[in-house]
Amino acid sequence: xxxxxxxxxxxxxxxxxxxxxxxxxxxxxxxxxxxxxxxxxxxxxxxxxxxxxxxxxxxxxxxxxxxxxxxxxxxxxxxxxxxxxxxxxxxxxxxxxxxxxxxxxxxxxxxxxxxxxxxxxxxxxxxxxxxxxxxxxxxxxxxxxxxxxxxxxxxxxxxxxxxxxxxxxxxxxxxxxxxx
Amino acid sequence: xxxxxxxxxxxxxxxxxxxxxxxxxxxxxxxxxxxxxxxxxxxxxxxxxxxxxxxxxxxxxxxxxxxxxxxxxxxxxxxxxxxxxxxxxxxxxxxxxx
Amino acid sequence: xxxxxxxxxxxxxxxxxxxxxxxxxxxxxxxxxxxxxxxxxxxxxxxxxxxxxxxxxxxxxxxxxxxxxxxxxxxxxxxxxxxxxxxxxxxxxxxxxxxxxxxxxxxxxxxxxxxxxxxxxxxxxxxxxxxxxxxxxxxxxxxxxxxxxxxxxxxxxxxxxxxxxxxxxxxxxxxxxxxxxxxxxxxxxxxxxxxxxxxxxxxxxxxxxxxxxxxxxxxxxxxxxxxxxxxxxxxxxxxxxxxxxxxxxxxxxxxxxxxxxxxxxxxxxxxxxxxxxxxxxxxxxxxxxxxxxxxxxxxxxxxxxxxxxxxxxxxxxxxxxxxxxxxxxxxxxxxxxxxxxxxxxxxxxxxxxxxxxxxxxxxxxxxxxxxxxxxxxxxxxxxxxxxxxxxxxxxxxxxxxxxxxxxxxxxxxxxxxxxxxxxxxxxxxxxxxxxxxxxxxxxxxxxxxxxxxxxxxxxxxxxxxxxxxxxxxxxxxxxxxxxxxxxxxxxxxxxxxxxxxxxxxxxxxxxxxxxxxxxxxxxxxxxxxxxxxxxxxxxxxxxxxxxxxxxxxxxxxxxxxxxxxxxxxxxxxxxxxxxxxxxxxxxxxxxxxxxxxxxxxxx
Numbered sequence: 001x002x003x004x005x006x007x008x009x010x011x012x013x014x015x016x017x018x019x020x021x022x023x024x025x026x027x028x029x030x031x032x033x034x035x036x037x038x039x040x041x042x043x044x045x046x047x048x049x050x051x052x053x054x055x056x057x058x059x060x061x062x063x064x065x066x067x068x069x070x071x072x073x074x075x076x077x078x079x080x081x082x083x084x085x086x087x088x089x090x091x092x093x094x095x096x097x098x099x100x101x102x103x104x105x106x107x108x109x110x111x112x113x114x115x116x117x118x119x120x121x122x123x124x125x126x127x128x129x130x131x132x133x134x135x136x137x138x139x140x141x142x143x144x145x146x147x148x149x150x151x152x153x154x155x156x157x158x159x160x161x162x163x164x165x166x167x168x169x170x171x172x173x174x175x176x177x178x179x180x
Numbered sequence: 181x182x183x184x185x186x187x188x189x190x191x192x193x194x195x196x197x198x199x200x201x202x203x204x205x206x207x208x209x210x211x212x213x214x215x216x217x218x219x220x221x222x223x224x225x226x227x228x229x230x231x232x233x234x235x236x237x238x239x240x241x242x243x244x245x246x247x248x249x250x251x252x253x254x255x256x257x258x259x260x261x262x263x264x265x266x267x268x269x270x271x272x273x274x275x276x277x278x
Numbered sequence: 279x280x281x282x283x284x285x286x287x288x289x290x291x292x293x294x295x296x297x298x299x300x301x302x303x304x305x306x307x308x309x310x311x312x313x314x315x316x317x318x319x320x321x322x323x324x325x326x327x328x329x330x331x332x333x334x335x336x337x338x339x340x341x342x343x344x345x346x347x348x349x350x351x352x353x354x355x356x357x358x359x360x361x362x363x364x365x366x367x368x369x370x371x372x373x374x375x376x377x378x379x380x381x382x383x384x385x386x387x388x389x390x391x392x393x394x395x396x397x398x399x400x401x402x403x404x405x406x407x408x409x410x411x412x413x414x415x416x417x418x419x420x421x422x423x424x425x426x427x428x429x430x431x432x433x434x435x436x437x438x439x440x441x442x443x444x445x446x447x448x449x450x451x452x453x454x455x456x457x458x459x460x461x462x463x464x465x466x467x468x469x470x471x472x473x474x475x476x477x478x479x480x481x482x483x484x485x486x487x488x489x490x491x492x493x494x495x496x497x498x499x500x501x502x503x504x505x506x507x508x509x510x511x512x513x514x515x516x517x518x519x520x521x522x523x524x525x526x527x528x529x530x531x532x533x534x535x536x537x538x539x540x541x542x543x544x545x546x547x548x549x550x551x552x553x554x555x556x557x558x559x560x561x562x563x564x565x566x567x568x569x570x571x572x573x574x575x576x577x578x579x580x581x582x583x584x585x586x587x588x589x590x591x592x593x594x595x596x597x598x599x600x601x602x603x604x605x606x607x608x609x610x611x612x613x614x615x616x617x618x619x620x621x622x623x624x625x626x627x628x629x630x631x632x633x634x635x636x637x638x639x640x641x642x643x644x645x646x647x648x649x650x651x652x653x654x655x656x657x658x659x660x661x662x663x664x665x666x667x668x669x670x671x672x673x674x675x676x677x678x679x680x681x682x683x684x685x686x687x688x689x690x691x692x693x694x695x696x697x698x699x700x701x702x703x704x705x706x707x708x709x710x711x712x713x714x715x716x717x718x719x720x721x722x723x724x725x726x727x728x729x730x731x732x733x734x735x736x737x738x739x740x741x742x743x744x745x746x747x748x749x750x751x752x753x754x755x756x757x758x759x760x761x762x763x764x765x766x767x768x769x770x771x772x773x774x775x776x777x778x779x780x781x782x783x784x785x786x787x788x789x790x791x792x793x794x795x796x797x798x799x800x801x802x803x804x805x806x807x808x809x810x811x812x813x814x815x816x817x818x819x820x821x822x823x824x825x826x827x828x829x830x831x832x833x834x835x836x837x838x839x840x841x842x843x844x845x846x847x848x849x850x851x852x853x854x855x856x857x858x859x860x861x862x863x864x865x866x867x868x869x870x871x872x873x874x875x876x877x878x879x880x881x
Binding site: 187188200209215217218232249250253277 | 334530
Binding site: 070071073075077078079080081082083084085086087090092094095096125126127128129138140142143144145146151153157171172174 | 561564565566568569570571612613618620621624628631635638639790791818819821822823825826827828873875877878879880881
């Protein structure tokens with residue numbers, strides 16, 4: 001619930017003060033403890049674990065369908081930000097599996113079975129998508145209508161704070177999934 | 181003695197700017213990456229950019245020569261006894277700024 | 279085994295093609311920027327290098343001396359441009375040849391499987407099976423012959439393309455050759471530039487541009503990129519090419535000054551602006567489309583690093599603005615200047631990737647538009663007033679008109695205003711005639727005093743949307759209640775568009791960190807100087823997450839951008855209500871926060 005009875009001019013003044021303080025805060029003032037390093041290590045660990053788990057799952061899926069991995073892309077998704085840009089990231093991977101023929105809705109049940117085989121709790125979410133979860137990790141595969149392919153994405157919701165001076169280190173992670 | 185107007189000084193500065201621009205153009209040419217070509221083309225491409233970096237650089241040097249030449253004209257003019265008018269203004273252009 | 283049946287030999291392999299077309303395009307771009315720089319020298323010699331008020335023998339000698347420099351510069355510029363053009367064509371040809379080779383290799387794989395099958399069948403072959411095997415072998419032979427012809431033809435095209443490139447290099451290998459071939463040749467850009475409509479409407483500009491030959495268009499991009507780079511009505515591909523020519527040239531020139539220590543403060547600021555644009559383009563292109571896996575297209579739609587007293591002006595797209603079915607224009611707000619383009623490009627990239635993932639059958643392009651002088655730095659105080667938004671709204675309207683005019687097939691066009699950018703958008707939609715399909719205000723402090731309700735906006739009925747995180751203090755700024763206080767005392771930015779009386783369609787846009795700890799405190803860490811820690815809840819950080827992946831707001835915006843605007847297509851939110859007897863109430867403050875996947879297809 002927002003503040004009762006506060007007129008626009010008062011609210012504007014409050015926010016202007018906030019803006020000024022925000023600009024001060026943006027000039028690089030961050031906690032000077034080991035917390036940043038721990039957060040960055042957490043992000044790196046999350047990345048490695050996500051890639052390991054997804055690689056194993058997609059190995060099972062591609063062998064079972066069968067399908068071929070066309071590409072994969074690692075993402076450092078913004079999950080926290082201030083007026084100057086991202087200050088926190090969550091890691092995820094997306095990509096595409098190519099098949100011999102375009103999958104139908106009926107094929108999703110079989111796909112869910114393969115995810116179960118890979119150790120995920122799987123369910124058909126709707127006519128396009130299967131979702132699998134394993135601990136904090138979620139893997140989704142959506143079929144395309146006209147093309148013989150599934151698009152996939154997987155990751156956790158966990159958000160790690162990263163100082164702006166280090167944000168440039170986390171842009172794109174090319175082809176993180178390498179299948180055997 | 182022929183009058184040397186202040187515009188000569190302005191032109192010398194403009195030639196200096198051309199010299200800098202041409203030097204950066206030469207850098208652009210010299211820095212062009214040739215590794216994308218097939219083996220049959222990459223060698224001649226590398227030779228091409230090497231040659232053209234020199235051509236462009238030479239053009240820049242000629243620009244610098246024009247700037248220097250105009251400054252020399254100004255110096256000679258200012259060294260001539262009796263020149264009073266516009267001395268103050270021209271004096272600013274005797275030295276190369278960039 | 280039956281030796282009467284002749285089984286085809288394995289078909290020939292297409293040789294490896296070790297080539298990187300994108301790197302060749304980079305090579306071409308460097309030459310084009312250098313060509314533009316050299317062209318400027320030619321223009322200078324023919325114009326301001328001439329000193330009209332200088333008479334006498336020294337003056338005569340000077341003017342005689344400079345003429346050959348201009349002559350050579352013009353010739354060299356044209357020569358370099360010809361190499362740029364050939365290298366660009368060569369890259370396109372190589373792209374096609376790489377693709378063709380993949381196809382040939384697939385066909386070869388199939389043929390070899392076929393041949394292997396024939397060999398297996400030929401073992402222990404019964405007499406009655408011979409005719410069928412013979413017929414199949416003959417078909418296979420025909421396929422192998424065709425494939426061999428195609429491989430040979432492919433190889434001829436590779437060699438021919440290489441030859442054309444080599445010939446181009448050799449034709450301009452010496453300065454003498456250059457002067458002989460291009461000396462005194464009129465620049466093909468000059469005549470069409472003289473016909474360019476001055477101050478014309480985007481439609482006139484488009485007609486002029488369409489009337490040019492391809493060679494004339496390319497010549498203008500090379501010789502005079504500044505004349506069309508920001509010109510509304512010119513297609514985005516040409517603006518992008520022209521602006522990148524200027525960008526490359528500017529960075530090279532200012533870095534040269536930085537290197538030799540003579541760069542001025544202004545130039546250092548412009549260089550920082552230009553580098554920000556360069557980084558944003560590179561970052562975008564380092565990623566791939568979530569559906570095809572192809573590198574993302576990015577166009578530099580606006581480029582003016584010295585604009586607005588050095589704050590700069592820039593717009594970067596993700597996707598092809600000329601051909602995408604859906605186009606969105608995102609208008610940012612407070613603290614935005616050209617160096618902010620990286621974060622803004624990330625925002626529209628997230629919007630692009632979500633739109634593509636959620637609706638893979640549609641093509642989309644998203645544009646981060648920093649085309650107005652937003653309150654930033656020392657003039658942040660202007661955020662409380664509408665002046666910058668009024669002027670920005672006019673510039674935005676021009677951009678929207680330009681996007682419309684530069685295409686034959688109208689895109690589904692959405693404009694999105696965030697924060698003070700929504701006020702700017704509001705002025706674009708109230709003060710000007712614009713043609714948009716959808717408009718979205720997120721984190722809006724108001725759309726300006728002229729927008730009392732949705733009826734004042736130039737948006738189709740039912741196509742104005744609002745996303746407002748209930749904990750966003752900026753979105754709380756808009757005027758509410760039954761008395762319209764407008765912009766009393768010149769401060770305030772108009773009515774809250776999320777309020778029920780305004781009449782917009784509100785969608786869920788709660789921040790996942792809503793309702794957290796206090797705003798800020800002084801860092802108590804021993805040995806560390808006092809620093810203010812800005813926490814991401816109950817603060818301005820609640821104002822900045824609207825484009826984050828897997829949020830309600832990005833999901834809903836992607837639905838709008840792709841034209842899925844039915845009530846059942848969106849996560850609807852109830853409006854803010856401000857009863858006369860009490861303060862404003864936001865029902866979303868108690869609503870559950872959802873985490874929809876913005877990388878999952880919406881059936």
